[in-house]
Amino acid sequence: GANVHDSQVLPKLLHGHETRYWGDSAYTGQKQIARSKAPGIKDFTNIRGTRSHALTEEERLTNRRKS
Template sequence: MNYFGYKNSICIDVDHGFIRRYAITPANIHDSQLLPRLLDPENEHDYVWADSAYSDECFEDLLSLGRFESLIHEKGARNHPLSDAAKDLNRVKSAIRACVEHVFGCMTMSMGGMLTRKIGLARNEAWWGLKNMAYNFLRYLQCISHAPVVA
């Protein structure tokens, strides 16, 4: 199967919703290959939430080497479905992971969509970089408008 276009993969601050790191790749690159580029050792939290595409032993080893705590979704397999406890745990993890989807929802609904008509990786990296920065500015404005006033 062929994939065309580019993807914006992000790492966000779970407390405030800012994009901390991002990686722009051609669409044919699997998301799981970007995990090392998205991990942020300077983040105050050492938790990593991700979907089940990252639930492999090599990712667990990578996270433990970087001193991150894995909160990656569990994955079922054929003839080995997830237990009810694993499904419940995945549901709890999904509530945190939804913060990432809010970023993409904002870009789609408020910032002109996710479609880019740029040709080449360099132009797409610049376009997505500016869009990610604009999102962070909008998020900052939203955070300070809800912040308590200190007298």
């Protein structure tokens, strides 16, 4: 429903035969969950910056390509 965060539904979105997945920063850190459902999956989610570590120009460009 509307009250469920995007990252909480990842296991329900995967059928198990995926080789790659993309997502916005809400999916950052979900690699283990994705691999438990689809063992060979590769994570192409955007990199998220933090207050203490801003994204580099290269990371921003990488995110732009992924989006």
